[in-house]
Amino acid sequence: MNISRRTALKSATALGASALLLTGLTGCGAADMTQQASPYANAEGAKTVTLSVQSWVGAQADVAVAKIILERELGYRVDTIQVDEVPAWDALSQGRVDMIMEDWGHPDQEKLYVDDKKTIVPAGEVGVIGHIGWFVPKYFADKHPDVTDWRNLNKYADEFKTPESGGKGQLLDGSPSYVTNDKALVNNLKLDYQVVFSGSEAAQITQIQRFAKEKKPFLTYWYKPQWLFEQVPMVEVKLPKYSDECAAKAPEAIDCEYPTTPLMKFMNAKFAKKGGKAATFLKNFNWNADQQNKVSLMIADQKLSPEAAAEKWVADNEKTWKAWLPK
Structure with missing residues (x-):
C-alpha cells in the first residue's frame, strides 16, 4: 500500500x-x-x-x-x-x-x-x-493521551500484546509484500514490539474492525486518506520527525516517520x-x-x-x- x-x-x-x-x-x-x-x-x-x-x-x-x-x-x-x-x-x-x-x-x-x-x-x-503512519484507536488515545508520543509506546506494550506478537506489543501490518519501514523503526527506536502481518489489507481491516467492536487497544500501520477512518476513528502516534537525510539511509537504518x-x-x-x-x-x-x-x-x-x-x-x-x- x-x-x-x-x-x-x-x-x-x-x-x-x-x-x-x-x-x-x-x-x-x-x-x-x-x-x-x-x-x-x-x-x-x-x-x-x-x-x-x-x-x-x-x-x-x-x-x-x-x-x-x-x-x-x-x-x-x-x-x-x-x-x-x-x-x-x-x-x-x-x-x-x-x-x-x-x-x-x-x-x-x-x-x-x-x-x-x-x-x-x-x-x-x-x-x-x-501519508503513512502508526495509529491507535481514538477511544484508547482519549484515555491515554501520552500514547501518541512514540517515546511512551513501551509503557503500553503489554496492553498491545496478542497471541501472535510473542510476548511483545503488536504492531499490526497488512501484506508482507508492502515495503514498509516498520521493522527498522521498531529496532532503531528500541521498542518492545513485534511487527505482525495480517496478510492483506482486507485482513488488516477486519482485524481493526474486530478490535474496535470489542474496544480493545491496538497499534497499527495505516495510511491516509482511507475510508476506514470514518468507521474507526484513529489517532496518529508521532514518530521522530521526517527528514530527507533520514529517508536516504539504508532501509534497515530508517528511524523517522513516513513522509507526506x-x-x-x-x-x-x-x-x-x-x-x-x-x-x-x-x-x-x-x-x-x-x-x-x-x-x-x-x-x-x-x-x-x-x-x-x-x-x-x-x-x-x-x-x-x-x-x-x-x-
Whole structure:
C-alpha cells in the first residue's frame, strides 16, 4: 500500500479494502503477476489500454472510474491487471501495462526507469495527498493521551500484546509484500514490539474492525486518506520527525516517520507518446481524497463491485470527469 512504502508512502492511497473485491487476490499479492498482462498492452494503433491495478481500494477506485470513462466516452477496450507494487514498474517499463494509476513513491524505481532507462514517464498527480503512519484507536488515545508520543509506546506494550506478537506489543501490518519501514523503526527506536502481518489489507481491516467492536487497544500501520477512518476513528502516534537525510539511509537504518507526499501516476514512455486520447485522458485524470473515498467506501463498505461504484460516481459527477476528456 509504497514515497516508497519504504521511504514510504503503502505506503496505503491511500486506500482500503480488498483486492478480493476486484481481482480475487489478497493484499498487494505475494506473486509477481506481470506475466498476466494483456497481449494488447502498448500495441501501436490498438484501441486498448491496460491499467495496473494495485491491491488497495483507493487505487481500485481510480482504475474503475478511468475504465468506465475510457470505454464509454472514448471507445477504448480497457484491460486491468493486478501486479505487486514494485513488479508493476518492471511490467510498465516493458509495456505489459500502459499505466500505474496510483504510486505511493518508489525513488529507486523512478531512478532506474524514469531517469536512467527512460522507459517510464511521470503522468501527473492523482490529486490525493498520501501519508503513512502508526495509529491507535481514538477511544484508547482519549484515555491515554501520552500514547501518541512514540517515546511512551513501551509503557503500553503489554496492553498491545496478542497471541501472535510473542510476548511483545503488536504492531499490526497488512501484506508482507508492502515495503514498509516498520521493522527498522521498531529496532532503531528500541521498542518492545513485534511487527505482525495480517496478510492483506482486507485482513488488516477486519482485524481493526474486530478490535474496535470489542474496544480493545491496538497499534497499527495505516495510511491516509482511507475510508476506514470514518468507521474507526484513529489517532496518529508521532514518530521522530521526517527528514530527507533520514529517508536516504539504508532501509534497515530508517528511524523517522513516513513522509507526506502527493500520489503520482506513471506511464509507459511509448504509450505516453502514442497513446492518443487515452494517454491524454489519463494524464488529465485528477480527483481529491473525498471523491476517491466516496468510491472506495461503496466498494469496501457497501460491497458494491468496483464497476457499480464507479457507475454511481460517474453518473453523479459529470462536471468533474468531463474536464478530464481530451479537448
